[in-house]
Amino acid sequence: MSAIFNRRAATVARATLVALCALVILIPTVAMLWVRTPWARGEHRRIVQPVPFDHRIHVTGLRIDCRYCHSGVERSASAGLPSTQKCVSCHTQLWRAGSPMEPIRQSVATGRPIPWRRVTQLPDFVYFNHSIHVNKGVGCESCHGRIDQAAEVEQAAPLTMSWCVDCHRNPAPTLRPLEAVTTQGYVPPGGDRDIELAAVLMKRYQIHSLANCTTCHR
Numbered sequence: 063m064s065a066i067f068n069r070r071a072a073t074v075a076r077a078t079l080v081a082l083c084a085l086v087i088l089i090p091t092v093a094m095l096w097v098r099t100p101w102a103r104g105e106h107r108r109i110v111q112p113v114p115f116d117h118r119i120h121v122t123g124l125r126i127d128c129r130y131c132h133s134g135v136e137r138s139a140s141a142g143l144p145s146t147q148k149c150v151s152c153h154t155q156l157w158r159a160g161s162p163m164e165p166i167r168q169s170v171a172t173g174r175p176i177p178w179r180r181v182t183q184l185p186d187f188v189y190f191n192h193s194i195h196v197n198k199g200v201g202c203e204s205c206h207g208r209i210d211q212a213a214e215v216e217q218a219a220p221l222t223m224s225w226c227v228d229c230h231r232n233p234a235p236t237l238r239p240l241e242a243v244t245t246q247g248y249v250p251p252g253g254d255r256d257i258e259l260a261a262v263l264m265k266r267y268q269i270h271s272l273a274n275c276t277t278c279h280r
């Protein structure tokens with residue numbers, strides 16, 4: 063009896079040990095895989111804005127230039143969000159209580175900006191600058207996706223370090239002529255892989271491979 067018990071106990075002990083070892087490997091592996099998924103990165107997460115602003119109406123329908131509302135994008139580090147004044151220049155009517163435009167009315171009345179929620183955001187220890195990208199032919203679309211088709215803006219890129227560095231190592235394929243930086247659905251004149259144009263733009267905008275740590279961590 064006791065021999066059987068001992069043998070069984072030994073088997074259980076061995077199985078437990080194997081299971082524990084497996085867990086010690088499995089848990090960090092799963093965690094490491096998880097943090098790389100689009101879900102963990104916050105990609106495509108739904109963010110509800112105070113006013114249901116729709117880029118499709120304003121960009122695709124009314125053909126308003128991105129830079130009318132995001133006026134810092136060519137000149138400074140941040141693109142900036144539009145002041146309420148920019149909305150009111152077109153939306154002049156007074157809204158009934160309960161209208162989705164209510165926060166605009168409140169903003170005009172109080173002078174406080176509409177509390178837009180950020181969608182794309184880097185940690186504070188990373189240095190990013192819009193103007194350098196936009197002035198060297200990197201289009202909004204390359205990092206923010208098809209804004210002209212977005213009912214609500216979502217984070218369109220993983221925003222990981224390797225996402226930034228991958229492009230910095232080989233930026234040529236993503237470059238466009240400056241006239242096309244805000245174009246949505248851009249296709250290079252020579253087709254999807256216009257290698258000649260890429261080489262011309264690398265030269266024209268004097269672009270280098272910037273993968274030093276101090277480029278983004280200052």
Ligand code: HEC
Pocket residue numbers: 113114115116119120124126131144148149150151152153162166
């Ligand atoms: C160049 C003029 C213009 C500007 C600037 C503008 N809009 Fe509009 N917006 C329009 C037009 C035109 C419509 C379509 C109205 C319709 O279909 O009834 C519209 C529709 C909307 C709608 C859909 C709801 C509705 O009334 O039909 C919202 C919400 C909205 N705009 C918010 C804003 C906000 C917020 C801003 C500022 C960031 C802004 N708009 C700037 C012209 C403009």
Ligand code: HEC
Pocket residue numbers: 111115116117120121126127128129130131132143144178179180181182183202203206209210214215244246
């Ligand atoms: C009429 C004004 C207007 C125009 C034109 C406009 N936007 Fe916006 N944009 C807004 C407002 C208001 C928000 C904040 C609410 C939201 O996220 O929808 C916003 C948000 C964004 C965001 C998300 C910001 C964040 O926190 O990550 C991106 C990206 C963006 N716009 C890109 C573009 C691009 C690209 C274009 C041109 C193709 C464009 N916008 C044209 C008003 C505008």
Ligand code: HEC
Pocket residue numbers: 128129132135139140141142143182183184185190192195196200201202203204205206221243244
């Ligand atoms: C190289 C990638 C890249 C390009 C190109 C780019 N953006 Fe961005 N954008 C970002 C990142 C990253 C953030 C978040 C920055 C942060 O948190 O400091 C951001 C944030 C924003 C924001 C919200 C915060 C802010 O900066 O005010 C808006 C609006 C925006 N971008 C609009 C645009 C528009 C419009 C264009 C094209 C004219 C554009 N972006 C081109 C990567 C890019």
Ligand code: HEC
Pocket residue numbers: 184188189190191194195198200204205221225226227229230233236268269270271272277278
């Ligand atoms: C789609 C391509 C692309 C992506 C994605 C991209 N960059 Fe860039 N970045 C460029 C190009 C092109 C330049 C200009 C290089 C040059 O001037 O030689 C640049 C320049 C910069 C500079 C300016 C360096 C300086 O001071 O001269 C910084 C800072 C920077 N990027 C940070 C970032 C960060 C942070 C991210 C990720 C959140 C990022 N970039 C993602 C293409 C990209």
Ligand code: HEC
Pocket residue numbers: 184185188221222223226227230272273274275276277278279
């Ligand atoms: C082109 C821009 C860029 C360059 C170049 C770059 N980083 Fe980063 N780094 C980032 C971004 C963006 C993040 C934030 C990633 C995130 O939120 O997960 C980051 C995050 C980090 C972190 C925090 C831990 C982590 O992985 O989230 C460390 C540490 C770091 N970088 C070190 C370095 C070192 C060392 C170098 C040089 C070999 C370097 N970085 C070069 C953009 C850059």
